[in-house]
Amino acid sequence: MLGRQRRPLHALGVVVSGSKVVVSAIVSETPSIRLLRLAREDGAPLGPYRAGAHIDVTGPTGILRQYSLCGPPAETATLAIAVKLEPESRGGSAALHRLCEGDIIEIGEPRNILGIVSGADRHALIAAGIGITPLLSMAYELYSSGADFTLDYICRDRVETAFADLLENRAEFRDRVRLHTGLSRDEQREVLESVAATLTRDSVVYTCGPTGFMGTVAEIVTPVVGETNLHTEYFEAAEIDISGDTAFTVELDTGESFEIPADRSILSVLEDNGVDVFKSCEEGICGSCVSNVLEGEPEHRDNCLSVADKAAGNQMALCVSRSKSPKLVIELI
Ligand code: FES
CATH class of the missing domain: 2.40.30.10 (Translation factors)
Structure with missing residues (x-):
């Protein structure tokens, strides 16, 4: 150990x-x-x-x-x-x-994983279903800081709309929150397009909900705010095709080196060799195992790093992500 x-x-x-x-x-x-x-x-x-x-x-x-x-x-x-x-x-x-x-x-x-970005001209919170939970705490904080924000909250029906009374009646929320229940897919798109129409390149969008819903949000708002100003939180692991997986080498900044077989994760190999890695979900969602990449090119398979973080290539989730290069050099943080 x-x-x-x-x-x-x-x-x-x-x-x-x-x-x-x-x-x-x-x-x-x-x-x-x-x-x-x-x-x-x-x-x-x-x-x-x-x-x-x-x-x-x-x-x-x-x-x-x-x-x-x-x-x-x-x-x-x-x-x-x-x-x-x-x-x-x-x-x-x-x-x-x-x-x-x-x-x-x-x-x-x-x-x-989600956090409020400073300097935006507007913060647009877009939730579906139980995805309201992280965005609700962000709405509290945005209100406290005096930021310009909106919250659009889409639910299947009123009975299943958590926090409806709070959002409709509390002074800090009622003028900024729009509840949308019972919408068809087309009507949801119209709502998202109306939100996008209020944004600029300096606006930031935060979204949480089912994966398909967040894909639609990304499709509609990314052309307006850009990839780096869209922040997502997933509840589900990404779907992964493992059929072409191959072995690679991971070297720690301490100099220790490990072979990662095609059918094993970096996390599991490190743990089997007594390396203490911080972890939680083991599905690429929570961000616990994210570590620094000092050399090599990671193949990202997580749903926790942002698009910008993945493009930068200097961090990766050890529980699910792999390598495009024969070797990665990693610093556990
Ligand atoms: S343990 Fe949760 S992202 Fe790796």
């Missing part, structure tokens, strides 16, 4: 990895979405965190999942997550839906 210590990616606040917290309140936002408020048993503060952050949550069945923090980032007494009951879940969301107030669960440090 090399016992290499890593610092958490973008960690902020006073939660430490593996903290026990108590479920202090539960609210049924919709028939399938529960809001859980989490607090420290000793009443000590948990925040603040950066808007758009997510945390690892380990429920009573031991299944670890990532959930976006959806409360005001400056609020320090509790952290809020919204859990959608997934019919095809492997038990993670179902277990969290069985929790009662007073139960104890384990959480990790807040980490950011």
